[in-house]
Amino acid sequence: xxxxxxxxxxxxxxxxAAGVVCDRAFLAHFHIDAGDCEAAGAATIIAAVTLGTGVTxxxxxxxxxxxxxxxxxxxITGNQATATGNVVFTGKDLAGNVLTETIVSTGAATVxxxxxxxxIDSIVFPARGAADDTISVGxxxxxxxxxxxxxxxxxxxxxxxxxxxxxxxxxxxTTLALNFLNPTAALSDSDIDVYLLI
Numbered sequence: 001x002x003x004x005x006x007x008x009x010x011x012x013x014x015x016x017a018a019g020v021v022c023d024r025a026f027l028a029h030f031h032i033d034a035g036d037c038e039a040a041g042a043a044t045i046i047a048a049v050t051l052g053t054g055v056t057x058x059x060x061x062x063x064x065x066x067x068x069x070x071x072x073x074x075x076i077t078g079n080q081a082t083a084t085g086n087v088v089f090t091g092k093d094l095a096g097n098v099l100t101e102t103i104v105s106t107g108a109a110t111v112x113x114x115x116x117x118x119x120i121d122s123i124v125f126p127a128r129g130a131a132d133d134t135i136s137v138g139x140x141x142x143x144x145x146x147x148x149x150x151x152x153x154x155x156x157x158x159x160x161x162x163x164x165x166x167x168x169x170x171x172x173x174t175t176l177a178l179n180f181l182n183p184t185a186a187l188s189d190s191d192i193d194v195y196l197l198i
Contacts, residue, residue: 007198025197027155030145032192034160036069037143039188042077042110043136045120051083051128051135059122066137070192071116071144073170073180074103076135081107083133085126092119093177094144105135114170115177116144141167141187142180145194148173153197159183160190 011024038044045066049058060067071094076087086102093099093116101115105126125135150173154166164185172178181194 028147028196028198030147030194030196032070032143034191035189037187037189037192038069038139040075040139040141040186042075042138044139045074045137046123047136048079048134049125049136051125051133054127056125057122058125060120067119068117068139071118071180072139073116073142073144074101074113074120075110075138075140076103076105076113077110077138078105078107079134079136080130080132082129083107083135084129086124087126087135087137088124089113089117089120090122090124091117092121094118094146095176097176099177110138112140112142116142116180117177118144140182142170142182143187143192144177144180145196146176147179147196147198148176149179149196149198154181154194155197156195157181157183158191158193159185160188161193 007026012021013024084105084107089101091099101113103111103113149171151171157164164183166181167184168182170178170180
C-alpha cells in the first residue's frame with residue numbers, strides 16, 4: 001500500500017488507438033489556511049537594515065514574526081542609489097532542504113527573487129556605499145507549490161474562496177524552490193486553494 005498516493009510511479013492508461021498509451025495524470029488540490037499567506041510587502045521580513053562598513057549577517061529566530069508563514073519568494077528594497085550589492089539568503093525550501101539565493105540590490109528599487117523559502121536562517125547584507133544606506137527585506141505575492149512542474153498545469157486557483165487567475169508563476173521539473181504562483185488577486189491572509197494536474 002502507498003499512502004499518501006505516489007503520483008510518480010509511471011502509471012499508464014490505454015487509449016482508443018491500439019498500441020498507444022499515455023501517462024496517467026492526477027488532479028491535486030493544494031490548500032493554504034487563512035492567515036498563513038499574509039499580504040506581500042517590501043519590509044515584511046526585516047525593515048530598513050542599516051548597512052555597515054563591511055558585510056553584515058542577520059540571523060532570524062524561528063519565532064520571529066517576519067518568518068514567512070507559507071513558502072514565499074523574497075524581495076529586497078534599498079533606500080537610496082548607493083544601497084547596492086549582494087543580499088545572500090540561506091534557509092530551507094518546502095521540503096526542508098537547504099536553500100540559498102543571492103538577490104542583487106540595485107539601489108532605491110525593489111528587486112524580487114526567484115526561489116521559494118519556507119524558512120530563513122540568515123541574511124547577509126552588503127557593505128554600504130554611503131552613510132545611511134539601508135535595505136529592507138520583504139515578500140512578494142509569489143507563493144510556493146509543493147510540486148515540481150515542467151510548465152503551468154494549474155486549472156483553477158481560489159483566493160478567499162473566489163475564483164481568480166494566475167498572473168504569473170515559476171515552473172521547474174527539477175528544482176522544487178523554483179515552483180510558485182502569483183494570483184491576480186493579491187494575497188491577504190485568506191484561504192488559498194489551487195487545483196492542478198500532476
